[in-house]
Amino acid sequence: MLEIRHLRKVYEGTGRSVEAIRDIDFTLAQGELVCLVGPSGCGKTTLLKCVAGLLRPSAGSVLLDGSPVTGPRPGLAIVFQEYGRSLYPWLRVGDNVELPLRHRKGLSRTERRTRAAEALATVGLAEAGRAYPWELSGGMQQRVAIARALAYRPEVLLMDEPFAAVDAQTRADLEDLVRRLWTERGMTVLFVTHDIDEAVYLGERVLVLSRSPTVVLEQIEVGLPVRRDQLTTRADPEFTRLRTRVLERIRGTVPDAAARDQ
Amino acid sequence: MSRTAPAGPRGAALGTAGLVAFAALWEAVTRTGLVDGRFLPPFSRTVAALGRELGDGTFWSALGDTLTGWALGLAIATAAGIAAGFVIALVPYLRRATASTIEFLRPIPSVALIPLVVLVYGTEIASVLVLVVYASFWQVLVQVLYGAQDVDPVAEETARAYGLGPWARLRHVLWPTALPYLMTGVRLAAAVALILAITAELVIGAPGLGNLIAVAQDSQAVPEMYALILVTGLLGVVVNVGARAVERRALAWHQSVRGEVPV
Numbered sequence A: 001m002l003e004i005r006h007l008r009k010v011y012e013g014t015g016r017s018v019e020a021i022r023d024i025d026f027t028l029a030q031g032e033l034v035c036l037v038g039p040s041g042c043g044k045t046t047l048l049k050c051v052a053g054l055l056r057p058s059a060g061s062v063l064l065d066g067s068p069v070t071g072p073r074p075g076l077a078i079v080f081q082e083y084g085r086s087l088y089p090w091l092r093v094g095d096n097v098e099l100p101l102r103h104r105k106g107l108s109r110t111e112r113r114t115r116a117a118e119a120l121a122t123v124g125l126a127e128a129g130r131a132y133p134w135e136l137s138g139g140m141q142q143r144v145a146i147a148r149a150l151a152y153r154p155e156v157l158l159m160d161e162p163f164a165a166v167d168a169q170t171r172a173d174l175e176d177l178v179r180r181l182w183t184e185r186g187m188t189v190l191f192v193t194h195d196i197d198e199a200v201y202l203g204e205r206v207l208v209l210s211r212s213p214t215v216v217l218e219q220i221e222v223g224l225p226v227r228r229d230q231l232t233t234r235a236d237p238e239f240t241r242l243r244t245r246v247l248e249r250i251r252g253t254v255p256d257a258a259a260r261d262q
Numbered sequence B: 001m002s003r004t005a006p007a008g009p010r011g012a013a014l015g016t017a018g019l020v021a022f023a024a025l026w027e028a029v030t031r032t033g034l035v036d037g038r039f040l041p042p043f044s045r046t047v048a049a050l051g052r053e054l055g056d057g058t059f060w061s062a063l064g065d066t067l068t069g070w071a072l073g074l075a076i077a078t079a080a081g082i083a084a085g086f087v088i089a090l091v092p093y094l095r096r097a098t099a100s101t102i103e104f105l106r107p108i109p110s111v112a113l114i115p116l117v118v119l120v121y122g123t124e125i126a127s128v129l130v131l132v133v134y135a136s137f138w139q140v141l142v143q144v145l146y147g148a149q150d151v152d153p154v155a156e157e158t159a160r161a162y163g164l165g166p167w168a169r170l171r172h173v174l175w176p177t178a179l180p181y182l183m184t185g186v187r188l189a190a191a192v193a194l195i196l197a198i199t200a201e202l203v204i205g206a207p208g209l210g211n212l213i214a215v216a217q218d219s220q221a222v223p224e225m226y227a228l229i230l231v232t233g234l235l236g237v238v239v240n241v242g243a244r245a246v247e248r249r250a251l252a253w254h255q256s257v258r259g260e261v262p263v
């Protein structure tokens, strides 16, 4: 479905070049929810921008349904890390959600309206359509950004540390929202976070990234049940085992796969 | 939606009090002989002269001429400033190529061009227009260029990620971002345009209030002259207040204007 093939990205500045990503290689199956954890500055946003077709990789490629991604694609939506800046303050919430649909062919005005209203209702903001984004709290703004992505009806949803700036309770609610949407809609989701607990709680698989220059350190299958719950899942011994495993991998206390083989 | 206006009723009251005090001071210095009445007639006589002007058709047609030159010039300058600003902003090559030219041409005071326009257009209204357009064009252009540079990269990337093409991005991202700057530019341009329109009429003798002031001066009609000057001052106030009102309405969403909304 979504293949990232030996992706490398070097930012060429004036007189200075930063190797943000050295070599990242993984595949997402149709309908899979994969979490990507890595330390700050390791190139997670860079990777998502390459996948979304906003940035050109320096080497390697991204394939969506087998064809290379060279620019933004209609089947793919992204929720940005800086959600506040990604919503337009001059448009009402409903118009923000609707804007991407206005440039899709074959969608009538009423269809657009309905889709936007539905998406807002899904994230629990049915009443907020007439408000401006800056009249909402941070958590609500983030839900608007998610609604905008949902109304776009993507096959692949990219989320870049979407809950980094909200309080613990809101965060738990939003995590459950993502799980619910994923089970209901069968989208393929690539979820970026630096929070290990969040990665294990949300993902069916967790990819652990190294520090920059970045490679994939390990892929960990999450064997938790599909129906997850903030209380019981987080108390599950398997959850604790997985998060310890990811943490060790990031801290580097588990020997490298290559070193172990020798 | 109610918002806290910067100039509330309190501000208006203060402003009125200031004007009244000014009028009183004017009356006082002329009545007590502190200032020679031949050069500055008392406020009351000036107002009486203003009353006579208001009953005179010449005054109204001059006012019409001035406002026509002002509005037409401002409209042309705004349209040209927006068009040039966006084209320059969208083409990085042009931005680099024009930067120094703009910095050179912009500070030239329009009045320095008076001899030139008189040579080319004589004392027609066209002379006034050229000067007004030249002066206000830069105000608009520079603000549009600032505005276009202020586009948030995240907002731009969002638009691209969701499949908005160049035109859609111009309309939905660049334009709204530049709008507050453009409004400032137009407000500044409106004031400059008025100054230039009246200066041009006064110096060149093109029809309008400026020309009436010159005629009043030549014929020693001192109270009439001051009455006309008062009118130009009032015009300036009206233009500024009007521009700010338009700005507030159009930019209700923008930080610099929007207040707190009671939920």
Ligand SMILES: Nc1ncnc2c1ncn2[C@@H]1O[C@H](COP(=O)(O)OP(=O)(O)OP(=O)(O)O)[C@@H](O)[C@H]1O
Pocket (backbone or CB within 6 Å): A011, A012, A013, A018, A019, A020, A038, A039, A040, A041, A042, A043, A044, A045, A046, A047, A081, A161, A194, A212
């Ligand atoms: N436009 C750019 N030009 C040059 N270097 C950049 C640019 N964007 C990012 N970088 C560099 O690339 C590296 C990865 O940045 P990126 O934003 O992808 O990290 P991240 O993993 O998303 O971090 P965070 O968790 O803090 O969001 C950093 O070293 C950063 O300085």
Ligand SMILES: [Mg+2]
Pocket (backbone or CB within 6 Å): A044, A045, A046, A081, A160, A161
């Ligand atoms: Mg990031």
